[in-house]
Amino acid sequence: MELRETADDALLSSAVRTIPVDTTSDRLRPIVETIERGTHKRNSPSPEPHPRPAIPAAGSSVERPLEYDGAYYTLSLTNTVERMLTKADIRVNAATMASDDATTAVEYETLSETDSAALRGALPPETGDREYESTHEYYDQQELTASVLVPEMEIDAVVRDGQRYPVELASTEEIQGYTYHYEAERVASTADDFLAWLRSNYRFELTGLSDAEGKIVTEAIEESRYAGDEEDDAFRSLSDRFLSHPALEREEETGDWFVRYDGTEYVAALRPPQAYA
Structure with a gap:
């Protein structure tokens, strides 16, 4: 676990992926089309959605919200249809x-x-x-x-x-194929509104920790990182708390979370013992 104190500008850069308005990238074009139309569909022979970031990943949002033309969006996979x-x-x-x-x-x-x-x-x-x-x-x-x-x-x-x-x-x-349907939701129109949205939807308080859990958080802050193992019960219980909240970016159990501890905001990078099981 690593806890890095964050200010608003650093939080924006870590939590948002900026998509150019005049992109010429075929990789990014489906994202732009989804944002501009509100919806988008893509045909593929793959039983899995196209790897990020070309197409929004399955779940409630992309790996990070997107900034496009000054506004902020989340993209979601809403339906998958099997067809020839x-x-x-x-x-x-x-x-x-x-x-x-x-x-x-x-x-x-x-x-x-x-x-x-x-x-x-x-x-x-x-x-x-x-x-x-x-x-x-x-x-x-x-x-x-x-x-x-x-x-x-x-x-x-x-x-x-x-x-x-x-x-x-x-x-x-x-061929047997799949059509993936995506939707874009505009969540904020300014950076300040987006930061407020992040705090409302992603930030959680690290309170009510046991002594052992508190020592882990303190070490992750003061020493830049805390390294536990599969037998570390306090680290496992602390990780469960993180895993129960939405992450700024997440792949399986590993990811980045937005937390406040003792009045200070942090971006926490976590690879929990559960990931090694």
Whole structure:
């Protein structure tokens, strides 16, 4: 256990993950879309939600609340639906085409959401030894209906930033998949409001400790850390108290908690004896 005294600015930096407003990261885009729309869904062949932070983790919130465009949010997984998905492998040719070629081309901005996601990372395609860029995407039945790429390619090229790129459907495969539904909740509009929200929802008081538990907390503060073992009953009982409260960030039993002890606020990092059982 480690207890680090914290001020408001340090608490914000440790408790919040900032998402850029103008992100170009495909990893962060699903989070931005969830925040901006309030809801989001994602198709995946995996029986587990996509690893954080690309997609909100299962549970009441992401590993940390998010700051986006000056406001603060939590994201949650609200539903998981098993369904058949179509995996589409698509090729984007690295060589551009002249605008007067006899092809059926569409502007990238007019594509459906899933078609757009499928091609986003491949436009423009990388140049070099390869003649094409490969990409893949998962479609449910509703998304297939809106697609011009799958189940049959209805176009020959996609136009982006004035450049025309040939596209082709390399293969499709029917697979068992999952659709994950997420929701975003705005919990605060300013940093001060968010700090008040943290104190209301995450902070708990370390009071009523036994003498042995109090010694552990004192050592964790004064010596920067306390190291116990599986036979340490006081450490185990103190850990149970932490584990009964929501964590700022948590993975199984290990995580960071927001506590107040003897009138001072701390962020407590804990790996309890229970984690070694």
